[in-house]
Amino acid sequence: MTETTRLEAFSDGVLAVAITLLVLDLHDPGVHLPHGLARALLDQWPAYATYAVSFLTIGVIWVNHHDVFDRIAAVDRRLKFINLLLLMVVVVIPFSTALLSHHFRDGSNGHAAAVFYGLVAMAMGLAFTSMWVYLGRHPELLADGHDAAYARGRSVRTAVFGPAVYAVATVIGLVSAAASLILYAAVPMYFAFARSADAGPTNR
Amino acid sequence: MTETTRLEAFSDGVLAVAITLLVLDLHDPGVHLPHGLARALLDQWPAYATYAVSFLTIGVIWVNHHDVFDRIAAVDRRLKFINLLLLMVVVVIPFSTALLSHHFRDGSNGHAAAVFYGLVAMAMGLAFTSMWVYLGRHPELLADGHDAAYARGRSVRTAVFGPAVYAVATVIGLVSAAASLILYAAVPMYFAFARSADAGPTNR
Amino acid sequence: MTETTRLEAFSDGVLAVAITLLVLDLHDPGVHLPHGLARALLDQWPAYATYAVSFLTIGVIWVNHHDVFDRIAAVDRRLKFINLLLLMVVVVIPFSTALLSHHFRDGSNGHAAAVFYGLVAMAMGLAFTSMWVYLGRHPELLADGHDAAYARGRSVRTAVFGPAVYAVATVIGLVSAAASLILYAAVPMYFAFARSADAGPTNR
Amino acid sequence: MTETTRLEAFSDGVLAVAITLLVLDLHDPGVHLPHGLARALLDQWPAYATYAVSFLTIGVIWVNHHDVFDRIAAVDRRLKFINLLLLMVVVVIPFSTALLSHHFRDGSNGHAAAVFYGLVAMAMGLAFTSMWVYLGRHPELLADGHDAAYARGRSVRTAVFGPAVYAVATVIGLVSAAASLILYAAVPMYFAFARSADAGPTNR
Numbered sequence: 177m178t179e180t181t182r183l184e185a186f187s188d189g190v191l192a193v194a195i196t197l198l199v200l201d202l203h204d205p206g207v208h209l210p211h212g213l214a215r216a217l218l219d220q221w222p223a224y225a226t227y228a229v230s231f232l233t234i235g236v237i238w239v240n241h242h243d244v245f246d247r248i249a250a251v252d253r254r255l256k257f258i259n260l261l262l263l264m265v266v267v268v269i270p271f272s273t274a275l276l277s278h279h280f281r282d283g284s285n286g287h288a289a290a291v292f293y294g295l296v297a298m299a300m301g302l303a304f305t306s307m308w309v310y311l312g313r314h315p316e317l318l319a320d321g322h323d324a325a326y327a328r329g330r331s332v333r334t335a336v337f338g339p340a341v342y343a344v345a346t347v348i349g350l351v352s353a354a355a356s357l358i359l360y361a362a363v364p365m366y367f368a369f370a371r372s373a374d375a376g377p378t379n380r
Numbered sequence: 381m382t383e384t385t386r387l388e389a390f391s392d393g394v395l396a397v398a399i400t401l402l403v404l405d406l407h408d409p410g411v412h413l414p415h416g417l418a419r420a421l422l423d424q425w426p427a428y429a430t431y432a433v434s435f436l437t438i439g440v441i442w443v444n445h446h447d448v449f450d451r452i453a454a455v456d457r458r459l460k461f462i463n464l465l466l467l468m469v470v471v472v473i474p475f476s477t478a479l480l481s482h483h484f485r486d487g488s489n490g491h492a493a494a495v496f497y498g499l500v501a502m503a504m505g506l507a508f509t510s511m512w513v514y515l516g517r518h519p520e521l522l523a524d525g526h527d528a529a530y531a532r533g534r535s536v537r538t539a540v541f542g543p544a545v546y547a548v549a550t551v552i553g554l555v556s557a558a559a560s561l562i563l564y565a566a567v568p569m570y571f572a573f574a575r576s577a578d579a580g581p582t583n584r
Numbered sequence: 585m586t587e588t589t590r591l592e593a594f595s596d597g598v599l600a601v602a603i604t605l606l607v608l609d610l611h612d613p614g615v616h617l618p619h620g621l622a623r624a625l626l627d628q629w630p631a632y633a634t635y636a637v638s639f640l641t642i643g644v645i646w647v648n649h650h651d652v653f654d655r656i657a658a659v660d661r662r663l664k665f666i667n668l669l670l671l672m673v674v675v676v677i678p679f680s681t682a683l684l685s686h687h688f689r690d691g692s693n694g695h696a697a698a699v700f701y702g703l704v705a706m707a708m709g710l711a712f713t714s715m716w717v718y719l720g721r722h723p724e725l726l727a728d729g730h731d732a733a734y735a736r737g738r739s740v741r742t743a744v745f746g747p748a749v750y751a752v753a754t755v756i757g758l759v760s761a762a763a764s765l766i767l768y769a770a771v772p773m774y775f776a777f778a779r780s781a782d783a784g785p786t787n788r
Numbered sequence: 789m790t791e792t793t794r795l796e797a798f799s800d801g802v803l804a805v806a807i808t809l810l811v812l813d814l815h816d817p818g819v820h821l822p823h824g825l826a827r828a829l830l831d832q833w834p835a836y837a838t839y840a841v842s843f844l845t846i847g848v849i850w851v852n853h854h855d856v857f858d859r860i861a862a863v864d865r866r867l868k869f870i871n872l873l874l875l876m877v878v879v880v881i882p883f884s885t886a887l888l889s890h891h892f893r894d895g896s897n898g899h900a901a902a903v904f905y906g907l908v909a910m911a912m913g914l915a916f917t918s919m920w921v922y923l924g925r926h927p928e929l930l931a932d933g934h935d936a937a938y939a940r941g942r943s944v945r946t947a948v949f950g951p952a953v954y955a956v957a958t959v960i961g962l963v964s965a966a967a968s969l970i971l972y973a974a975v976p977m978y979f980a981f982a983r984s985a986d987a988g989p990t991n992r
Contacts, residue, residue, distance in 0.1 A: 179854075182800075186850060188386075189804030192393030193601075195471070196401065197808065202475040204482055213479070213489035217496060228468065235464040238390060239457075242383075253851075257980040260847040264840065267807070271814040275825070278816055285825035292829060368461040392590075396597030397805075399675070400605065406679040408686055417683070417693035421700060432672065439668040442594060443661075446587075572665040596794075600801030603879070604809065610883040612890055621887070621897035625904060636876065643872040646798060647865075650791075776869040 183259060184245050190263045191241070194270060195234040198227055201274040222280035229357060230273040232364035237266055237300065239367065244307060247326075249319040258310055262303035265296060272296040276353065286353040294346025294356060297363075301338025308334055337363075387463060388449050394467045395445070398474060399438040402431055405478040426484035433561060434477040436568035441470055441504065443571065448511060451530075453523040462514055466507035469500060476500040480557065490557040498550025498560060501567075505542025512538050541567075591667060592653050598671045599649070602678060603642040606635055609682040630688035637765060638681040640772035645674055645708065647775065652715060655734075657727040666718055670711035673704060680704040684761065694761035702754025702764060705771075709746025716742055745771075795871060796857050802875045803853070806882060807846040810839055813886040834892035838905075841969060842885040844976035849878055849912065851979070856919060859938075861931040870922055874915035877908060884908040888965065898965040906958025906968060909975075913950025920946055949975075 202223055205216035241262075248255075272293040279289040308331030311317055315324040341363055349356035406427055409420035445466075452459075476497040483493040512535035515521055519528040545567055553560035610631055613624035649670075656663075680701040687697040716739035719725055723732040749771055757764035814835055817828035853874075860867075884905040891901040920943035923929055927936040953975055961968035 182854060185389075185797075186800055186804055188390055189393060189801055190808050192390055193397050193805050193808035194811070195467075196394050196397035197811065199398070199401065199471045199475050200404075200812075202472070204478055207482070207486070209489065212492065213483055213486075214492040214495075217479075217492065227472075231468045231471070232464065235467075239460060242386060253980065256851060260844065260980075263807075263847075264843045267811045267843070268814070268839075271811050271816075274816055275829075278819070279825055282819070282825075285821065288824065288826040288829065291826075368457065368464075389593075392594055393597055396594055397601050399671075400598050400601035403602070403605065403675045403679050404608075406676070408682055411686070411690070413693065416696065417687055417690075418696040418699075421683075421696065431676075435672045435675070436668065439671075443664060446590060572661065572668075593797075596798055597801055600798055601805050603875070604802050604805035607806070607809065607879045607883050608812075610880065612886055615890070615894070617897065620900065621891055621894075622900040622903075625887075625900065635880075639876045639879070640872065643875075647868060650794060776865065776872075 179251050180245060180248055183251055183256060184242070187241055187259060187263060188238070190267065191234060191238045194267050195231060195238075197270045198230050198234075198273060201227060201270060201277050220277075223277040225357060225361075226273050226277040226280070229361045229364070230269050232368070233297070233360070234266060234269060236364040236367045240304065244304070247319050247322050248311070248317055250317050252314070252317065255307070255310060255314075255317065258303065258307050262300065262307065265299045265303055268296050269300075276357070280353050280357075287350055290349030290353040290356040291346055293360065294342050294349050297342040297360065298339045298346060301334070301340075301342055304338055305331055305335045337366075383455050384449060384452055387455055387460060388446070391445055391463060391467060392442070394471065395438060395442045398471050399435060399442075401474045402434050402438075402477060405431060405474060405481050424481075427481040429561060429565075430477050430481040430484070433565045433568070434473050436572070437501070437564070438470065438473060440568040440571045444508065448508070451523050451526050452515070452521055454521050456518070456521065459511070459514060459518075459521060462507065462511050466504065466511065469503045469507055472500050473504075480561070484557050484561075491554055494553030494557040494560040495550050497564065498546050498553050501546040501564065502543045502550060505538070505544075505546055508542055509535055509539045541570075587659050588653060588656055591659055591664060592650070595649055595667060595671060596646070598675065599642060599646045602675050603639060603646075605678045606638050606642075606681060609635060609678060609685050628685075631685040633765060633769075634681050634685040634688070637769045637772070638677050640776070641705070641768070642674060642677060644772040644775045648712065652712070655727050655730050656719070656725055658725050660722070660725065663715070663718060663722075663725060666711065666715050670708065670715065673707045673711055676704050677708075684765070688761050688765075695758055698757030698761040698764040699754050701768065702750050702757050705750040705768065706747045706754060709742070709748075709750055712746055713739055713743045745774075791863050792857060792860055795863055795868060796854070799853055799871060799875060800850070802879065803846060803850045806879050807843060807850075809882045810842050810846075810885060813839060813882060813889050832889075835889040837969060837973075838885050838889040838892070841973045841976070842881050844980070845909070845972070846878060846881060848976040848979045852916065856916070859931050859934050860923070860929055862929050864926070864929065867919070867922060867926075867929060870915065870919050874912065874919065877911045877915055880908050881912075888969070892965050892969075899962055902961030902965040902968040903958055905972065906954050906961050909954040909972065910951045910958060913946070913952075913954055916950055917943055917947045949978075 203220075205213065205220065209216045251259075272289075275289040276286075276293045279285040282289075308327050312324050312327035312331055315322075315327060318324075318327060341359070345356045345359035348359060407424075409417065409424065413420045455463075476493075479493040480490075480497045483489040486493075512531050516528050516531035516535055519526075519531060522528075522531060545563070549560045549563035552563060611628075613621065613628065617624045659667075680697075683697040684694075684701045687693040690697075716735050720732050720735035720739055723730075723735060726732075726735060749767070753764045753767035756767060815832075817825065817832065821828045863871075884901075887901040888898075888905045891897040894901075920939050924936050924939035924943055927934075927939060930936075930939060953971070957968045957971035960971060
């Protein structure tokens with residue numbers, strides 16, 4: 177295996193574990209249930225909503241991660257480190273999801289949880305942006321057909337669609353956890369639907 | 381790696397983690413055991429039964445997932461999204477298993493847990509069915525030797541053997557958790573035994 | 585990838601997750617520690633001993649699993665099912681380890697935990713044995729150079745070194761958890777040291 | 789796949805799961821928060837610091853593990869066993885991280901946790917050193933272009949930059965958890981930054 181393939185395989189492994197650990201944020205409501213289990217399960221709908229949003233978010237991170245590495249021919253030690261920082265942030269998502277899930281309807285604590293969720297998502301977007309900025313300065317790492325200008329273009333677009341949108345959602349979280357959650361959900365939906373119109377079948 | 385191989389490897393990773401997380405649904409009965417540990421371990425037999433059923437269920441999902449992707453030559457963004465929805469549902473199985481395991485003998489709460497388990501299994505079957513429906517509309521993604529008619533046939537059979545059987549088991553769960561669990565167990569056993577009679581050795 | 589490679593990759597994934605989940609059996613002693621954290625950490629030495637024994641055991645299962653599949657050229661649906669049963673038992677090991685770790689010094693409960701640990705290990709050995717018995721009856725699945733007689737010989741040796749030794753250790757567990765743990769530890773040590781004398785470097 | 793590739797793939801899987809399980813050391817502060825969730829989240833900064841240090845540490849272990857196996861052409865049973873011992877120690881890191889995170893500001897218990905963290909890190913470094921010592925005695929396992937003298941040189945350098953530095957940090961942990969944590973953080977930062985100056989892009 178090449179260094180690039182290995183880095184991708186390790187990153188895929190981490191993403192697969194992180195996305196699956198999200199299920200640990202779903203809790204058995206327990207045995208003392210005055211209104212019964214069915215009602216208790218319905219009552220914890222924020223846990224399902226945050227689970228779905230985070231699952232789709234990490235899913236889209238996986239898609240985007242491959243999209244970056246499809247355009248890379250070689251990796252150096254610093255790019256490995258930036259990739260490690262990206263993974264370090266993504267692995268926090270099951271924790272920020274648990275916080276948002278538990279405190280969602282808890283007034284100002286819900287806002288705090290929504291802001292924390294947004295800060296983690298912003299850090300994730302910044303790590304992706306850093307990767308493109310670094311590639312713009314080290315175009316020798318890019319695959320054939322891609323140059324520094326391409327990487328710089330990608331770094332701008334990544335900054336706008338990632339950290340910038342998440343920054344807005346984070347600020348909205350200061351006043352409404354629900355409104356920010358809708359915006360957090362919108363990002364992966366945009367990637368899944370809006371961008372699929374122009375994307376034909378690929379088997380690169 | 382091709383996009384299809386990557387999607388399979390990521391899905392395999394998620395399925396391997398999800399099937400292994402099922403062990404977290406088995407709990408130490410604790411230290412205050414009036415009748416001793418041996419008796420306490422025997423008493424939690426529903427946990428072993430649900431563990432085994434869910435393990436076999438995810439195992440069969442893994443077999444079926446490969447069966448689908450063996451017939452796919454290329455993936456597009458929407459198929460990736462349907463696959464992500466399938467995984468999102470499968471990853472919930474350790475949670476629905478924990479619920480059924482804990483509440484199995486708890487009267488109406490046991491019924492609620494059995495229904496929840498069935499709804500998750502139904503959603504999983506529907507995700508598989510959606511995949512075949514989508515492939516029926518996009519036969520250009522299919523491997524050589526498979527056409528839209530084949531995919532439509534598979535979507536009907538998948539709907540009958542998956543969501544339809546699980547719908548029946550879910551309704552039965554309303555009156556008996558035990559009866560529905562037997563039906564949940566029957567699905568993977570059918571795939572393992574009934575269908576193995578006609579399946580010779582394969583090394584595609 | 586061939587069906588055989590896929591089955592191995594999935595099994596490797598499950599084994600890698602199961603071996604790593606063993607760390608969840610190590611617990612922070614908490615904050616109310618009359619004799620301090622250092623003493624509390626030393627006091628839970630059975631947790632480290634069972635962790636090490638189970639880690640080596642799953643490690644040897646991984647080595648043996650590859651050893652079996654190196655001799656297989658094709659898989660059929662029933663062999664997949666036997667493999668799934670093997671994994672189902674191995675994934676229970678972090679649970680039987682937790683039980684043994686928590687109840688080790690708890691008199692008759694410690695014996696019960698040691699017996700449970702042994703029964704799981706026996707079931708694992710029986711699954712390996714079943715695999716060889718099945719291959720003895722379906723030699724068409726074996727790789728070139730291996731025949732039914734070879735598989736039958738392996739099934740006998742596997743039964744003796746696996747389930748038989750674990751059966752003895754299980755019976756010993758009825759009277760002493762410590763003595764059975766030493767025997768559980770001896771199995772992977774035998775595979776690692778005694779059998780390494782005659783094994784030259786391999787890169788098949 | 790060759791034996792070497794398989795061992796690497798399994799090790800990568802274990803490392804990917806272990807690095808992701810670190811998120812389980814981050815806990816929801818709960819619902820009874822006199823000063824609110826935001827303050828409670830800020831108060832548990834040692835958890836974030838230890839998470840980051842351990843994440844980078846396991847990340848560097850992954851890089852170094854590949855570096856070793858890039859220089860190996862074949863594996864024998866004993867090298868597999870040494871590798872298993874290395875993984876056994878690395879998988880403990882989420883536990884030693886949890887201890888350090890929970891007891892960091894708890895006086896002498898914090899020192900005990902820092903020492904425990906250091907002992908685990910030292911054992912990890914010793915496992916890497918053992919691997920090179922063993923390769924120095926079995927140069928037939930090394931890839932072309934590497935001989936016994938090379939392996940002996942690596943074993944000395946590994947001992948100095950790994951166990952020796954961690955031994956110093958462990959002793960410092962006896963008097964200050966914070967000072968030892970800074971040193972634990974310095975090791976992966978050194979590998980990421982100091983050593984990246986001379987490392988060009990690689991795609992071996």
